Amino acid sequence: MKIAGETGSMSTEARILPRRRSGALIGPNAVLQAVAVMEDLLGAAETRAILLDAQIHALPSGEAMIPEVQALRLHRWLALHEPMGCLHIAEEAGARTADYIIANRIPRAAAWLLRRLPAMLAAPLLMAAIGKHAWTFIGAGVFVPDGAWRFAIDRSKAGDPMVPPDSLFLWYAAVFTRLYSQLVADDCTCRMVEGDEGHRPRRSYAITRA
Numbered sequence: 001m002k003i004a005g006e007t008g009s010m011s012t013e014a015r016i017l018p019r020r021r022s023g024a025l026i027g028p029n030a031v032l033q034a035v036a037v038m039e040d041l042l043g044a045a046e047t048r049a050i051l052l053d054a055q056i057h058a059l060p061s062g063e064a065m066i067p068e069v070q071a072l073r074l075h076r077w078l079a080l081h082e083p084m085g086c087l088h089i090a091e092e093a094g095a096r097t098a099d100y101i102i103a104n105r106i107p108r109a110a111a112w113l114l115r116r117l118p119a120m121l122a123a124p125l126l127m128a129a130i131g132k133h134a135w136t137f138i139g140a141g142v143f144v145p146d147g148a149w150r151f152a153i154d155r156s157k158a159g160d161p162m163v164p165p166d167s168l169f170l171w172y173a174a175v176f177t178r179l180y181s182q183l184v185a186d187d188c189t190c191r192m193v194e195g196d197e198g199h200r201p202r203r204s205y206a207i208t209r210a
Helices: 012-020 029-042 044-053 068-081 085-104 108-116 119-132 166-183
Strands: 142-146 150-154 188-192 202-209
Touching: 029 044, 029 068, 029 085, 044 068, 068 085, 068 166, 085 166, 108 119, 108 166, 119 142, 119 166, 150 166, 166 188, 166 202
Parallel strands: none
Antiparallel strands: 142 150, 150 202, 188 202
């Protein structure tokens, strides 16, 4: 099963080359969806202030991959401006990012099939497809699947000057929650494994059903 990442319209060469260049690239919705939520919840003025601190002077066009550092800086400055609100913003931004992926990057036939398969069959297919395109949202991190219902995101060798804030790792969980709840079973929830939260470059996740 083929599920396109954020670079669904790009050539194979264009998808591979970014992984070979210095400075990881990710899909633009990592920034675009977060900014949209920030404007809804914080207002235009506060959003502009955060973007300026994050050195994002122009929003991505949405047509090309962007430097991962933009999303990392955005999450760091959002956490500084809104220590509590950043978590809710990250969750909503992750959900919207997944909605964008489902609407624009997953072939309709694949989505139709996943929704009609039993969860025990749909989940491995979805996890395998995500794994193939993980670089479009993990950037310099490493995506480590563990079966169909667990995975880890490891940034220990990503070269981050500091561990990204919790909001970034919560964003990952929100993306998976929406993807699984929309394509596998509507009672799916992705959460960081208890005891693996907080100031660690490697986080483990489990997708559970109610």
